[in-house]
Amino acid sequence: MTRSGQEYLEGLRDGREIWLDGERAEDVTAHPAFRASAASFAGLYDLADDPVHRPVLVQDGVRRACAVPRSYEDLVARRRAFRTTAAASYGFLGRTPDYMAAGAAGFAAAPAVFTGETFDGADHALAFHRRIAEGDLHVAFTLTNPASGRGEDDLTLRVVEERDGGIVVRGAKTIGTGAVFADELLVGTIEPLAADDTERAVTFSVRLDTPGLKLISRTSYEERSRSVFDHPLSSRYDENDAMLVCEDVFVPWERVLTYRDPATTGAIWWQTPAYPNLVHQAATRFWTKLEFLTGLAILLTRSNGTEKLPPVTQALGRLLGMVAQAKAFVLAAEASYEEVDGGRGGVRPGQEISFAQRIMAGELYPRAVQDVKLLAGGALVQLPASGRDLLHPELGPLVRRYFATPGHSAEDRVKLLKLAWDALGSEFAGRHEQYERFYHGAPHVYLTMQTWAGSAGECENLARACLDGYGLGTTR
Numbered sequence: 001m002t003r004s005g006q007e008y009l010e011g012l013r014d015g016r017e018i019w020l021d022g023e024r025a026e027d028v029t030a031h032p033a034f035r036a037s038a039a040s041f042a043g044l045y046d047l048a049d050d051p052v053h054r055p056v057l058v059q060d061g062v063r064r065a066c067a068v069p070r071s072y073e074d075l076v077a078r079r080r081a082f083r084t085t086a087a088a089s090y091g092f093l094g095r096t097p098d099y100m101a102a103g104a105a106g107f108a109a110a111p112a113v114f115t116g117e118t119f120d121g122a123d124h125a126l127a128f129h130r131r132i133a134e135g136d137l138h139v140a141f142t143l144t145n146p147a148s149g150r151g152e153d154d155l156t157l158r159v160v161e162e163r164d165g166g167i168v169v170r171g172a173k174t175i176g177t178g179a180v181f182a183d184e185l186l187v188g189t190i191e192p193l194a195a196d197d198t199e200r201a202v203t204f205s206v207r208l209d210t211p212g213l214k215l216i217s218r219t220s221y222e223e224r225s226r227s228v229f230d231h232p233l234s235s236r237y238d239e240n241d242a243m244l245v246c247e248d249v250f251v252p253w254e255r256v257l258t259y260r261d262p263a264t265t266g267a268i269w270w271q272t273p274a275y276p277n278l279v280h281q282a283a284t285r286f287w288t289k290l291e292f293l294t295g296l297a298i299l300l301t302r303s304n305g306t307e308k309l310p311p312v313t314q315a316l317g318r319l320l321g322m323v324a325q326a327k328a329f330v331l332a333a334e335a336s337y338e339e340v341d342g343g344r345g346g347v348r349p350g351q352e353i354s355f356a357q358r359i360m361a362g363e364l365y366p367r368a369v370q371d372v373k374l375l376a377g378g379a380l381v382q383l384p385a386s387g388r389d390l391l392h393p394e395l396g397p398l399v400r401r402y403f404a405t406p407g408h409s410a411e412d413r414v415k416l417l418k419l420a421w422d423a424l425g426s427e428f429a430g431r432h433e434q435y436e437r438f439y440h441g442a443p444h445v446y447l448t449m450q451t452w453a454g455s456a457g458e459c460e461n462l463a464r465a466c467l468d469g470y471g472l473g474t475t476r
């Protein structure tokens with residue numbers, strides 16, 4: 001069953017404990033810091049009722065993102081669904097419901113990985129996936145340990161008590177992107193844990209209204225925005241990031257996926273298709289976002305009258321090349337698909353390409369933003385303070401006269417430049433740059449990972465073959 005946007009919003013009115021700016025936000029669907037972005041998430045749910053989008057997004061009543069792909073064709077169909085969802089926010093909502101749905105499908109493809117030496121979470125992992133698929137749930141996740149985890153007073157979330165019906169956890173996890181808009185939160189650990197670090201080696205899912213669970217939200221760009229005209233992206237697509245704090249939160253056993261088992265707690269991400277599945281969604285969204293930025297560049301240069309200058313044309317060519325790179329990573333990951341568990345778990349996007357996508361995207365995004373800013377020029381900054389200037393009886397005619405360019409009315413030009421600033425230069429834009437660099441982990445982690453996911457052996461063999469082909473006595 002798929003839910004409507006209205007049903008999704010009703011689910012968020014559950015008394016969850018969200019803190020922002022020294023106050024508790026009672027209802028995220030009505031609060032000025034969150035309501036428009038909540039409505040954007042609701043809009044994603046409504047896409048499934050659109051006769052054009054439904055066949056792309058849903059199959060046999062269930063979201064394609066939730067399905068375990070069985071073939072290359074299934075991966076392509078899933079990517080089309082990801083594309084439809086990503087386009088609805090121009091790639092600016094990263095943690096849309098399809099993200100963790102695909103991750104959970106990865107768990108369901110290889111449930112045996114959840115069977116550890118001390119705890120068997122296989123059935124719970126399957127139930128987690130079923131709950132998302134049947135309830136059409138939006139699940140966010142917090143896998144990162146807070147910086148306090150590096151000191152002596154480690155406040156990282158850990159198990160503090162075991163009871164008959166479940167466990168009690170205490171401490172913090174971060175960064176909960178989209179958590180305030182989620183139905184559930186998956187809490188776990190992706191970084192390698194020492195074999196004796198059993199207290200922190202736990203994975204579970206919780207409803208957001210679970211007693212003791214708090215989310216401490218970062219600044220709301222939505223709340224700071226003046227209007228849709230002035231901040232077209234941050235006013236509507238601010239998915240928010242929050243720190244999770246659990247003060248003795250009780251988690252029933254059926255929601256515990258790994259328990260006191262460092263090896264299994266990490267393995268569920270790397271030995272199931274969960275991670276390549278997450279990257280499949282993220283890479284598709286990234287491709288969409290680069291298309292949007294490149295489209296902005298085309299419109300900006302046209303508005304500036306620079307479009308036909310050879311260096312500008314070449315700069316646009318470089319951006320279009322970046323779009324093609326982003327697209328190529330998605331297509332190549334699909335084409336290099338691998339069987340999971342001898343085919344019993346279906347297929348996953350190729351791991352080598354999926355992992356490399358993170359390197360490419362983290363390095364490409366800041367470059368693309370910089371290139372579009374360069375093409376935009378100072379006009380990005382020299383803008384009327386708000387759209388109200390255009391409407392003012394005395395000021396409006398002046399603004400309309402002096403902000404127009406040949407062939408472009410002041411209103412159209414200011415509208416375009418404000419969209420560009422929101423995407424490229426605002427606080428919201430700065431957060432997006434950090435997001436694209438870090439949301440799949442820090443560079444030192446994924447660069448190191450590529451040394452075992454990449455084709456180091458083949459590279460070395462080729463260089464070695466060349467070396468072996470000649471010696472001191474070799475003649476030409």
Ligand SMILES: Cc1cc2nc3c(=O)[nH]c(=O)nc-3n(C[C@H](O)[C@H](O)[C@H](O)COP(=O)(O)OP(=O)(O)OC[C@H]3O[C@@H](n4cnc5c(N)ncnc54)[C@H](O)[C@@H]3O)c2cc1C
Pocket residue numbers: 095141142143144174175176177178241431434435438439440441442443444445
């Ligand atoms: C906007 C945003 C949204 C996010 N959303 C989520 C989310 O929804 N869920 C989630 O779980 N996580 C999320 N993340 C968190 C992300 O996974 C972490 O930020 C990432 O893993 C890096 O961890 P860190 O921030 O603690 O950085 P650090 O590990 O402190 O790294 C900071 C810098 O120091 C370098 N560094 C650190 N240690 C070393 C070392 N030993 N050797 C070399 N260099 C080193 C890193 O490469 C990096 O450049 C998000 C991050 C951002 C920015």
